[in-house]
Amino acid sequence: MNRFFISGIITLSFFLIAFSCTTDETVINDNSAEIKQINDMVKSGTWSITSYIDSGNNETNDYTGYNFTFGDNGSLTASNGSNTINGTWSVTDDSSSDDDSNDIDFNIFFSAPPDFEELSDDWDILTKSVSKIELIDISGGNGGTDTLTFEKN
Numbered sequence: 001m002n003r004f005f006i007s008g009i010i011t012l013s014f015f016l017i018a019f020s021c022t023t024d025e026t027v028i029n030d031n032s033a034e035i036k037q038i039n040d041m042v043k044s045g046t047w048s049i050t051s052y053i054d055s056g057n058n059e060t061n062d063y064t065g066y067n068f069t070f071g072d073n074g075s076l077t078a079s080n081g082s083n084t085i086n087g088t089w090s091v092t093d094d095s096s097s098d099d100d101s102n103d104i105d106f107n108i109f110f111s112a113p114p115d116f117e118e119l120s121d122d123w124d125i126l127t128k129s130v131s132k133i134e135l136i137d138i139s140g141g142n143g144g145t146d147t148l149t150f151e152k153n
Contacts, residue, residue, distance in 0.1 A: 031093045038091045042070040047150040055144030062115040
């Protein structure tokens with residue numbers, strides 16, 4: 001009987017240990033539906049910058065009169081009727097780069113002129129609607145906070 005009793009205790013202990021251990025589950029966030037929604041939203045119509053705050057400095061006037069078109073294949077144009085500036089844009093899932101598990105970046109890139117180069121960044125989305133998108137970026141270098149707001153024309 002001792003043999004069966006010890007064997008039973010060992011078996012029971014094994015099952016208790018095996019089923020009581022927790023595992024670290026990796027949660028995979030699939031932001032593809034939200035990314036598609038944002039892509040479709042901004043590709044509809046033209047947009048204007050209604051606010052650009054660069055580390056506390058209001059630089060919105062640098063973009064007055066420009067209409068922004070977020071085109072297919074990542075093309076981005078800013079035009080005021082006499083000047084057209086070309087750049088690129090994308091919306092990407094950047095969950096792995098920081099603590100925010102639902103981090104979707106709104107990426108803008110202009111190579112020139114300097115005022116438009118300032119918009120080049122991987123912006124985090126604060127709010128979004130069919131008529132307005134508010135973006136934020138916290139600089140890694142000086143810790144300054146930039147905000148950028150586009151509103152649909």
